[in-house]
Amino acid sequence: MDSGIYIRKCILEKSGYIPGKSITEIQNESGLKNIARLALNENPLRTSSKAIEAMIEEIKRNSCRYPDSICKELIAKLARKHKVNENQIYVDNGGDAVITKFGLTFFNPDDEIISADITFPDYEDISKEMGAKFVKVPLNHQGYFDLSAVLAKVTQKTKCIFICNPNNPTGSITPEKDILEFLDKVPQTSLVFLDEAYIDFIDKDKQVDYVRFLSKYENLVIMRTFSKVMGLASVRCGYCIAHQEIINMIMRTREPFSVNSVAQAGAVAALDDMDFYNRTIENNKTARNYFYNEFDKMGLKYYESQTNFVCVDIQSDSINVANEMLHDGVVVRPLASQGMPNCLRITFGLPDENTRAIVSLRKALKNM
């Protein structure tokens, strides 16, 4: 078939998301039952038991019903948590969907969208899908956004700057001073989308609550997700906080029932489970120390991580190494497709998963 007859040109020019192998496939290929998947920044402690109970109850009671269209209970709870008005929050089917609806609402074919060269791929995807121009500015050597270089690229056509903070896949954070200076200088005609998917993993003394700057910077949009620290990746729930007019505009593109009721129930319950939250953060710190130590012993360089993963330079072809590690049932993310051919992104797991990853990595590197 000649797809060119049907497809929009900007869609023809891009490819779709290529998923890694499923756990079942890896089990079959490696012959191992127990797979350590450290490739998708999932929560190794799995999911809050409170959230699971609430979700089971919701499935039993309301599977035949359409979900609450406007996520009233969840939004009320998030508004209290972030000390904002309920009309400043937009919830969708994962952070991914929030980014998509945001782009659908604001990006025109003539617009320029700016982000880093090595960052979360969603930003480039939605920009291209809308036919907008995506401008990439190199990360600095510490792996975070070089915001003065970004500012130099801002023109009258710049509709949006995506800042991933901490950045995926490097794990680095941009200093508060840089971000506030940037927000001061960037023209009001450009929106600033701050992706905080990993904010909870940042060391307490480095955490900044940018939500409190929303009243000062009306062009700021802050995104969060339940997929990472809350361990709810499968049910899909994410949100953004912004000026109420921005939220109103995004609401025009939303689907009537995009957030399923199981996700809503799980998210509401997860917000109360501080025990699960704290254990997640604790485990993450322990894992980070472990990997740092092991990498130091191996003489491998890595970026300082403020997330639930680490980006390590293995000085070999990352695809080959990741494929070797699959034989041991350890799944990690090679960053070749993201412009870092010698780097792996490894999600922090449980202690035994982390040990397995290091043993497997050592073995794989020996064979290179």
Ligand SMILES: *Cc1c(COP(=O)(O)O)cnc(C)c1O
């Ligand atoms: C995981 C992630 C998201 C959103 O994930 P969802 O599962 O769609 O909520 C957004 N941004 C970054 C940088 C991420 O790593």
